[in-house]
Amino acid sequence: MNVEHDTLSLGKFEFECGETIPDLELAYETYGEFTGENAVLVCHALTGSAHVAGHSRASGTAGQARAWWDDIVGPGKAIDTTEYYVICANVPGSCYGSTGPPSTNPETGEPYGTDFPAVTVTDWTEAQRRLLDELGVPHLHAVVGGSVGGMNVLEWAKRHPDHVERIVPIAAAARLDPQCLALDAIARRAITTDDNWNGGDYYDDDPPSDGLAIARQIGHVMYLSKSSMDRKFGRRAAGRDAVRTFPTDPAAGFFPYRDVESYLDYQAEQFVERFDANSYLYLTRAMDNYDLSQGFEDDVDALAAFEGEALVISFTEDWHFTVQQAEALADAMREASLDVAHHVIESDHGHDAFLVEPDNVGPPVADFLDEGLSGSAITDTDEEFEPEDEFAPVHTSLFSQ
Structure with missing residues (x-):
C-alpha cells in the first residue's frame, strides 16, 4: 500500500471564533494513487489521528501506534486503497501532530495551552479543505467518518456541497443530546x-x-x-x-x-x-457545540444545497448517537430531496461498533462507494423503522485509539 505521511503548514488560520494563529499545521496521511476523481476523505473520531491504516506507526501520530481503521481502509478492504486515494488529517486542536494546545506558539516560544483559540467542527472542515487544495484535490468522491467524525462529514455536505459526491456519516447525529x-x-x-x-x-x-x-x-x-x-x-x-x-x-x-x-x-x-x-x-x-442547523432554519435547510448521495449507518445498542437520532437525520435528508439510505446494524458493541465490526460495517460502505445506493449490501429503514422502538446502551473503546 502506497502510504505517505507528513505535516503541512497552512499558514495563518482564522478560527470560527474570530481568533487567528500565525501558522496552522496539519498532520495527514494519504493512501493509494490520485487519479483525479477517486479521492475519499476519512474523518477520525474524538481522540483519533491521521493514522487510519497500516500496522506500523507513522511519524507524527504522537503516541498512537495502532491504525484506528485498518480493518476498513487498505488494499482489497472496504475503502480499497488500490481503487481510491484516501486522505485522513488530524484535526486542529488535537495532540497527534496537528497544531493544538500543546503546540509551541511561534510568537511566544511556549505551548499555547488555553491561549489556543476555541475550535469547532467547522474549523476542522475548513482546515481539511485547505489541505486538499494544497494536495491538488479539488473534488471528493466521498467523505466518510464515525462519531464526531460523522459530524465532520455532515459539515462537508453543508459547507462544501459542490465538492462532494457521496457522504457516509456513521454512528453520528446532527447534534448531541442533553445526557x-x-x-x-x-x-x-x-x-x-x-x-x-x-x-x-x-x-x-x-x-x-x-x-x-x-x-x-x-x-x-x-x-x-x-x-x-x-x-x-x-x-x-x-x-x-x-x-x-x-x-x-x-x-x-x-x-x-x-x-x-x-x-x-x-x-x-x-x-x-x-x-x-x-x-x-x-x-x-x-463535539458538544456542533449543531447541523446552525446558521440555517433547520437541518433540512442546512442540507438543501447538497445534491449527492448519503448513506447513514447506525447501531442498535449505541446510546451515544442513537438509531432514532440517525433516523431523524435521514428524514431531514429525505425532506431535503437527497438520495439517502439509513442502514441499521444489529450490534451489542454500541458506539464503537464502527471500529470493531468490520464485517458488518465494511460491506455497505464498500458498496456505497462503488455503486451508490444501489449497492447490494445496503438496506434502508424508510418504511420499516418505528420511532418508538427502544434500543439499549453500548461500547468497547473509541478512546483506546
Missing part, C-alpha cells in the same frame, strides 16, 4: 478541578493525569451498554495481581476490586500517557 452533553461536562470538570491542571498551564510540570484519567473513564462508560458490560465483566472480582490505581476509602479493603474497575483503571493509565488534557477539553467542546 451526553451532561456527561461530557462532568468529564471536563474532572480535568479542570485537578490541581495539576493549573488553568491549562502545566506543560513544565506534572500534567492533570488524575483528572484526565477520570474523564477517559466516563467516556468509556458512555460507550458501554449493560449487555456488553455484563458479558465482558459481570460482577467478577479482578485477579489477585490487580492493583488499585486510585486512592480508596478505608472500607475498600473489605470489598472486592472488581474486574470492571480494573479495566477502566488500566485504560485510563494508558490514555493519560498519550493524550493531552487541554486537547481533550477543546475537542469535546467542539
Whole structure:
C-alpha cells in the first residue's frame, strides 16, 4: 500500500471564533494513487489521528501506534486503497501532530495551552479543505467518518456541497443530546478541578493525569451498554495481581476490586500517557457545540444545497448517537430531496461498533462507494423503522485509539 505521511503548514488560520494563529499545521496521511476523481476523505473520531491504516506507526501520530481503521481502509478492504486515494488529517486542536494546545506558539516560544483559540467542527472542515487544495484535490468522491467524525462529514455536505459526491456519516447525529452533553461536562470538570491542571498551564510540570484519567473513564462508560458490560465483566472480582490505581476509602479493603474497575483503571493509565488534557477539553467542546442547523432554519435547510448521495449507518445498542437520532437525520435528508439510505446494524458493541465490526460495517460502505445506493449490501429503514422502538446502551473503546 502506497502510504505517505507528513505535516503541512497552512499558514495563518482564522478560527470560527474570530481568533487567528500565525501558522496552522496539519498532520495527514494519504493512501493509494490520485487519479483525479477517486479521492475519499476519512474523518477520525474524538481522540483519533491521521493514522487510519497500516500496522506500523507513522511519524507524527504522537503516541498512537495502532491504525484506528485498518480493518476498513487498505488494499482489497472496504475503502480499497488500490481503487481510491484516501486522505485522513488530524484535526486542529488535537495532540497527534496537528497544531493544538500543546503546540509551541511561534510568537511566544511556549505551548499555547488555553491561549489556543476555541475550535469547532467547522474549523476542522475548513482546515481539511485547505489541505486538499494544497494536495491538488479539488473534488471528493466521498467523505466518510464515525462519531464526531460523522459530524465532520455532515459539515462537508453543508459547507462544501459542490465538492462532494457521496457522504457516509456513521454512528453520528446532527447534534448531541442533553445526557451526553451532561456527561461530557462532568468529564471536563474532572480535568479542570485537578490541581495539576493549573488553568491549562502545566506543560513544565506534572500534567492533570488524575483528572484526565477520570474523564477517559466516563467516556468509556458512555460507550458501554449493560449487555456488553455484563458479558465482558459481570460482577467478577479482578485477579489477585490487580492493583488499585486510585486512592480508596478505608472500607475498600473489605470489598472486592472488581474486574470492571480494573479495566477502566488500566485504560485510563494508558490514555493519560498519550493524550493531552487541554486537547481533550477543546475537542469535546467542539463535539458538544456542533449543531447541523446552525446558521440555517433547520437541518433540512442546512442540507438543501447538497445534491449527492448519503448513506447513514447506525447501531442498535449505541446510546451515544442513537438509531432514532440517525433516523431523524435521514428524514431531514429525505425532506431535503437527497438520495439517502439509513442502514441499521444489529450490534451489542454500541458506539464503537464502527471500529470493531468490520464485517458488518465494511460491506455497505464498500458498496456505497462503488455503486451508490444501489449497492447490494445496503438496506434502508424508510418504511420499516418505528420511532418508538427502544434500543439499549453500548461500547468497547473509541478512546483506546
